[in-house]
Amino acid sequence: MCVRSFFTTHPNPVVLLHGLGANQNEDLNYLEAYLQSQSYCTFSLTYGAFPQYPEVGGLRFINESAPQVASFIQEVHTNTGATKIDIVGHSEGAFHSLYVPKFNGISGIVDKIVAIAPPTHGTTFGGIYAPFYLLGNLTIGLADEILNTVGCPACGDLVTGGAAVQRLNDGTPIVQSGNTLTVIASKDDELVTPTTTAFVNEAGVSNMYVQETCPLDPVGHIGEAYDANVWNLVVNALNTTPKRAFACSFGSPGKL
Template sequence: MPNRLRRAAGLIAAVLLTASAATATTANAAPSSGFDHWSCKPSAAHPNPLVLLHGLGGNGPGNYSFLGPFLAAKGYCAFTLTYGQATPAIPVGGTVSIAQSSAEIQAFVQQVRQATGAAKVDIVGHSEGAFQSIYGPKVRGYAGQVGKVVALAPPTHGTTFGGLVSVGDYLGLRPLVDQVLQQFGCPACDELIVGGTAVAKLTTGPIAQPGVKYTVIASRFDALVTPHETSFIREPGVTNKYVQDTCPLDPVGHVGLAFDPTVAQLVANALDPAQASRVICAFGPPL
């Protein structure tokens, strides 16, 4: 990507993060909303707290520095974690095996439910986190504790491209990502390609679980999870959509999905379709 586009994407993200922090200040003061506020109790309007799952090579606070406060400002109790760290000394997640990460995520779901008193959570995932949002309820068997899943560009059927660590690149973690890969490798990378073991486990039999409402959102300009249709789940109870179906000129790429106000409103509408708002088209980071 030319340097001018990288600078533009960085500027867009900075503006979005500043705006989201301002709107989150008011929301966080309320006990029925907040981002990573463990005293938060869900409201009647949004009874399911949100579990936000980051992408490979990223971490929870960085990956959801925009979308987390945005959803909290909508009245949700939203929580994130950094799962799948090869070592706790380095804040890079998602590189260990899918099975190990999914066990950590399941434990976190239980922690959120216990802290909030909620019977169910809704899950929003990005990249590998989106894969985990679909994998966990089926393979680990906790679908009964999940109301909705909103998955941003999951490599559901495997990806032909192995560069999923670009989430870490965008968050400025590349040196740490390289250190993790050099010292510990990346089992998850091998498991998420076409024919990978985690992909095979997920796609054997129906993917969508009874009682869970799924929305899968992808971008036609995604250069990491390819082909783009690999994200979609062609089963009853699943809504599949491209960002460009709503906003044809939005150039958002794979990583940018978590930092795009267009996508943020699509996520909010999927979580609460009864109170859906008109999507105002914006321009997400094209990377």
């Protein structure tokens, strides 16, 4: 949603990128509504879906989804007339928030990036190789059908040593000039494992665990998209107010 008056308070539109197996109406939908309530202009899309399963996003190879994400961000930039765009992603969407500015020619229009639980350096998926349906509202039967029909190319891209992970970590900086990155992770994440794989160890990057601010928060990987403490940390990053205090909540762990 984009209300023109929002630009007075927050001049950068925010593009939200869902996790693997989810879509624009599921995963970051509650965070998007929260940002809208805080007068942010937000946009989202379902990326990386196969034609047979249009509501199940993020399945395609990363290098197939990335141009779609980049095109959408460019479209938001053009249609809103904003100077810069901010990106907030969760899980695979967080990986795209790092990958797309680096490789798809949009870094010049990006300002702040907030990556929630990205498998930056690859993940063991907590020992589960086909977890994509866990981020969506899919039945096991549908997940099996999708696996048997189109597979999950993105799963192989994001495991430790996966092709997209290797490309992102090619020895050149992940964060591009003019972009500011905040990585938010949970010590109790059970899918992006080990949890330190999320962090980007480059100058100027803010890497944080939710529990450093809210020690009693038991949030897991899926729950990070729905956790009010995470939402507040996202707002702090978007507002460039990292020390802003807020009352911590104790929500659902959001674990498998």
